[in-house]
Amino acid sequence: MHELYNFVSGPLAWVAGAFFVLGSIYRLVSMYILAKRKDGSSLEYMSLHYSLRSIIRWLIPFSTMGWKADPLMTVTTFAFHICFIAVAVFLSGHVVVWNTAFGFDMWSLPTQAGDIISFVVIAACAIFALRRFMLPHVKNVTKPKDWFALTLVVLPFLTGVLAYHQMGPSLLMTTLHILSGELLLALIPFTRLSHALFTVFTRAYMGSEFGAVRHTRDW
Amino acid sequence: MSHISDRIISDPGLELGVANLTTERIEEVVNQALKGETGAKLKAYQETCMRCGLCAQGCHFYVSHDGDPSYSPVSKATESIYELMEKKGRVSPKRIYEMAQIAYTECNLCKRCAHYCPVGIDTGYSMLVMRRICHLLGVVPQYILDTGNSHATTMNQMWVKDDEWIDTLQWQEDEARDEFSNIRIPLDKEGADIYYSVIAPEPKFRTQLIYQAAAIFHEAGVDWTMPSTPGWDNSDMSMYIGDFENMGRLKRSHYESAQKLRVKRIVMGECGHAYRSVYDMGNRWLGYRDMPIPVIHSVEYFWELLTEGKIKIPKKFEHPVTIHDPCNIIRGMGLMDKLRDVTHMICENVVEMTPNREHNYCCSAGGGVINCGPPFRGTRVKGNKAKADQLRNTGVSHVVCPCHNCHGGLEDIIDHYELGMHPKFLGDIIYEIMEKTDAL
Amino acid sequence: MGRISTWDWEIGEKIVVKSLSPLQDHGWQEEPHVSPDGETLAAVVNLAAMEFSVRTNDSVWDVTYERIWYPRFSPDGRMTAIGQQDGESALLVDAEQMGETYEYAWETKFSDDGSTIAIMMKNEGLYGVALNGTPWENLFENANNYVLSSDGKHSSAIVQTVSMGQAEIEVFAKGIHSLAVDGNAFPGKYLNLWTPVFDSEFKRVAAQARVSMLDYTITVDDKPWSTVYGQVWEPIFHPLGEYVAAPVRDKGKWGVASDGAPLWEPRYAQCTQLQFSPKGDRLWAIVAPAYGKFTVACNNIPWSTLSPAVTDIVLNPEGDRAGVIMSNNNRDFKIVVDDKAWEGTWDMVWPVAFAPKGLNVAAVVEKNGKQQVLMNGKPFGREFDRIWEPVFNEDGTKVMIRAIENNSYVRIVANVTS
Ligand code: SF4
Ligand code: SF4
Secondary structure, eight states, X not given: OHHHHHHHHTHHHHHHHHHHHHHHHHHHHHHHHHHHHHOHHHHHTOOHHHHHHHHHHHTSTTSSHHHHHOHHHHHHHHHHHHHHHHHHHHBHHHHHHHHHHHOOOOOOBXXXXXXXXXXXXXXXXXXXXXXXXXXXXXXXXXXXXXXXXXXXXXHHHHHXXXXXXXXXXXXXXXXXXXHHHHHHHHHGGGSGGGHHHHHHHHHHHHHHIIIIISOSOOO | OOOGGGGOOXXXXXXXXXXXXXXXXXXXXXXXXXXXXXXXXXXXXXXXXXXXXXXXXGOHHHHHTTTOGGGSHHHXXXXXXXXXXXXXXXXXXXXXXXXXXXXXXXXXXXXXXXGTOTTOOOHHHHHHHHHHHHHHHTOOOHHHHHHHHXXXXXXXXXXXXXXXXXXXXXHXXXXXXXXXXXXXXXXXXXXXXXXXXXXXXXHHTOHHHHHHHHHHHHHHTOOEEBOSSSOOBOOOHHHHHTOHHHXXXXXXXXXXXXXXXXXXXXXXXXOSHHHHIIIIIHHHHTTOSSOXXXXXXXXXXXXXHHHTTSSOOSSOBOSOEEEOOOHHHHTTTOOHHHHHHHHHHHBSOBOOOSSOGGGOOOOSSTTTTGGGOGGGHHHHXXXXXHHHXXXXXXXXXXXXXXXXXXXXXXXXXXXXXXXXXXXXXXXXXXXXXXXXXXXX | OOOGGGSOOOSEEEEEESOOSOOTTOSEEOOOEEOTTSSOEEEEEEEETTEEXXXXXXXXXXXXXXEEEEEEEOTTSOEEEEEEETTEEEEEETTEEEEEEESEEEEXXXXXXXXXXXXXXXXXXXXXXXXXXXXXXXXXXXXXXXXXXXXXXXEEEEEEOSOOOTTOHHHHHHOOEEEEETTEEOSOOBSEEEEEEEOTTSSOEEEEEEOSSSOEEEEETTEEOSOOBSEEOOOEEOTTSSOEEEEEEETTEEEXXXXXXXXXXXXXXXXXXEXXXXXXXXXXXXXXXXXXXXXXXXXTEEOSOOBSEEEEEEEOXXXXXXXXXXXXXXXXXXXXXXTEEOSOOBSEEOOOEEOSSSSOEEEEEEETTEEEXXXXXXEEEEEESEEOOOEEOTTSSEEEEEEEETTEEEEEEEETTO
C-alpha cells in the first residue's frame, strides 16, 4: 500500500502533470494551426478590446441573458468554479505539494475552510447532476461524455473529504484522492473539461465578432 | 417532449435528395466537408459545449413550443452537426432528412441564442455548416433550392429576366410621373452618389416599394441610379442553402455592377438577409475583409436624409407603432439606435416590445426558412408564438419592420394568431407622410 | 467620323456646346454622352409628357418617342439609343430606326470599328440578339450574358433550351441551358453557363459551365474540360489560340487552369479578370495573395502594392505594362501603374488609358466634385466638372480631353509633353 502511495504521489504525479501541460499545449497549438488554416476570415476579426469586453462581462453573475436564464444554474456555476480553483490550487495541503515540487510558497486556504468549500463543490456537482436528470432540455442533450466529466471532477473532492474526515482506511482514501486528482488533471485536455482551455478563445471570438463586426453586445 | 422524427414534413427537394443517398456517399461527403472546409471554430464549439441548456431560453422555437427540449439550440446542434462529427458521418439517409429539416426549417440562423451561451458558442454558425453539408449531399428543400437556381441563372432570386427588370423600372417611373412630373429612375448613371439596390420580390410583387423609393429620393434631391444589367438584386438565398459558391458569384456581380458605375456607395432597400450577405458572408467568401464598396442599409440612409433635413415630415404618422428589430441588421450590424431615431422622427407614438433591440425575437421567417415554401409555413408560424405574444402585448395597430423577410413572417404570424396588426416598411410611412413639394 | 487619324488633332481648345442647359422647351435633359472624336455631345431630352428625343450639340432629333433610353455613341461616332412607342422597342441610330421594332430591346453593344450594332431583343416572348437590325433566326425562351465578337460578325449568348415549370428542381438539375452562337444552340445542356467569350479569330467560343449542382468547369465549343472545380470565373483564349485559361477554385484557393490542367497552382484567396498580352507571353490577373489583400499578378508573380480592393486592370498595347485602380473599399482611390502608386488619393478614379506608343498613361481622377486628368501621375491641365476618358492620337503624342466646364462642353487637344 505504501509503495502504491509513494508511486502515486511521486512519479505518477509528474506523469499526470506532464499529461496536463503537454496535452494542453498540444491541444491549443493544434487548434490554433487549424484556425489559421481554415478560419482565416474569423481570425482576422479578433480584437483584444472586444475579447476582454466579452470575457469580463461574462465573469459577472446575472449580467448577461444567459446568466439570467436560470438563476440556480448561475449561482451553481460561479460557486463551483470559484470553489474548485480555491481548493485545487490554494488548499494548504496542496500548497505544500507545490512547495515541495516547485519550491514556491504562497497563501493557502486553511483546511477547515477548504473542507467547507469542498462540500460546496460536491453540492454544485450534485446540482449539475440533478439538472441532467430532471430538466428535460438538459437531459435531452446529456451524453455519457458529460457524465464522465462530472464524475472526474467530483471524485477527488469526494475522496478528499472522506480522507480528511478519516472515513474509511486513511491511506487508501488519500491514495484514491491523489489518484483521482491526477486522473482529472491528466484528462482535462482530452474531455469535455477541455472547455477550461478553450472557453477563453470561444468567448473572445464571440466578443470580437459581435463587437467589431456586428456592433452589438454578445450578452 | 418530441423528436424530429415525429414531425417529418414531406418536401420534394428533401425526398429526392435523400433517395439518391447511400450511407457510403454520406460518409464520404461529410468527412470531406469536415476535413476540407470546417476548422477550429466548429470543432471547439462541439467540444466545449457543456450541454448546460442555458441557450434553450434564447430560441423562439423552444419558447413557443412551451419548452419542448428538441427545439433548444443545443439539441438542434446535437441532433445534427454534432452527431455527424461524433459518428464521423456514419448515419442513414433518413437521418440526413431529419437533420436537413432541423437545419433548414427549425433554425433561423438568427443567433439570438448567442446571448445566452456562457461558453460563446454560435449555434447559428453550426446550423449553417449543417446546411452546407446538406447542400453538398444534395438534400435541400425544393423552394429554396429553386430560388438558388434562379440566383445562379439570372443573378436574382425570382427568375426575373433581364428585360423584365428594366421594363418594371420604366413602368414604375411612368406611374410616378402622374404624381411628380419630372421624376426619374435613372438607369446606369455613371458617377452617381448612390446606387439603389433591391431584392427581386420588389420588381416581381412589390413594385410600389420601388415607386416609393423613387419618390423619396426625388423629393430629397438625391443623385442616384439603378443598373439596367444583372447585379441589381442584393438578395442571397444561395447563402442560406449553404451554396457558398453561388453566394460568391452573386455578390461579385452585385459589387462589380456598382463599381462599374463608379458610384460612391450602394444603398440597399429594407432587407435584412441581404445585408448579412453583402456585409458578413459574401464578401468574406470572395476574400474581402470588409465590403469592397460601402453598402448602406435604408435605415441608415433614411436616418441621414431625415437628420440632414432633406426629407421633411410635416405631420408624423399618428397610429401607435411598435418596432420589430430584424436580426440581420440589429444583431448583425447594430442599427438599433438609428432604427429608433428614424421611427421616432416619423411616428407620433412608439411602443417598444419586450424584449427588444438585439434581444428581440426573430420573425421566424429569416435564415431562408420562409423561402423553404408552403410546406414549412406551419413550422415557422407555430414556432413563433413568442413573437405573437410580444406583438399582442404592445397593443398597437402597426409594426415598423424594415426587412422583407420579417414582413412575410410577421404577416403570417399576425394572420395565424389573429392579431389584426399591419407591418409597415419605413419607406411606406415616409412616403405617406413626407412633404411632397414637387407633387402635381 | 472616320478613323482616329482623320479627327481634328490641331492643338487647341474649342467650345463645342456653349450651354448645356436644356434647349428652349425641354422638360428636362438627362446625362450627356460624347462622341469618340469629341465633336458631338448628346443627351436624352424630355420635351413633354411621354415625349422624348435626343439632343445632339445644339439641335434636337426631329423624332420623338414615348421613351428614349440607353443613349450610347458607337465607336464610329453614330448616336444610338433605344426608343419605345406603343409597347414596342426600336434601335435608333442617328434619329433613324434600324431594323424592325421588337417587343422589347435593351443593351446595345458595338464591334470595335462600330460597323456592327448589336442589341438584345425579345419578340413574342422569345429572346435573341439582333445585329444591325437583323435578329437571330432562332429565338429562345430566355437568353442572357450575350457578347459580340470584336469584328462584329458573330454573337453568342447563354440560352434556355429546355422548358421548366415552377420550382422544377429535377428538370433544372438535368440542364436547361445551352451555349448559342449566331442563334444556333449547341446540343450540350448545362445547369448554368456564364460569360461566353470568342477566340481571336472568332471561330471558337468558351464559357463558364456548371455541369452538376456542385461541379463547375469551362466548356469550349460545347466540350467541357475533363476536370471539374469548386468554382470557376471568366475564361479567356490565349491570343495565339494555344489554350483556354480560366481562374479556378480548388480546396478553397484560387489559381489558373489551362484546358483543365493547372497553370498557376491554386494559392490565392481570389483571382479574377485574366488578360493576355497580345503575343500571349504575359498573363495578367487581379489576385489576393492573402485574405483581404488584393493586387495584380503577372505570370503568377504578384505585385508588392496591396490594397483591400482592386479593379479595372488596363494593359498597354504591348501588354507588358498595366495600370489598375486600388481603393480602400471604394474610398481613397489610388491609381497604381507598374506596381507604383501615383501620388495622391481621390474620391473617385477612372481606369487608366495608355498611349499607343511610348510610355504615356493618363487617367481621370475626382476630388471634392472636381475632375482632373493625371498624366504619368502628374496633374495635366486644369480641373473640370466632368471629364471623359482621355483619347490619344495614333502616335501617342497628343491627347484629346473632352470635358464640361461652366456648363459648356469643351474639346481640348494638347501635346502630351505640354
Ligand atoms: S433560431 Fe436563432 S436562437 Fe434558435 S437555434 Fe437558431 S440561431 Fe439560435
Ligand atoms: S448554452 Fe452554450 S454550452 Fe450550454 S448547452 Fe447551449 S451551446 Fe452548449
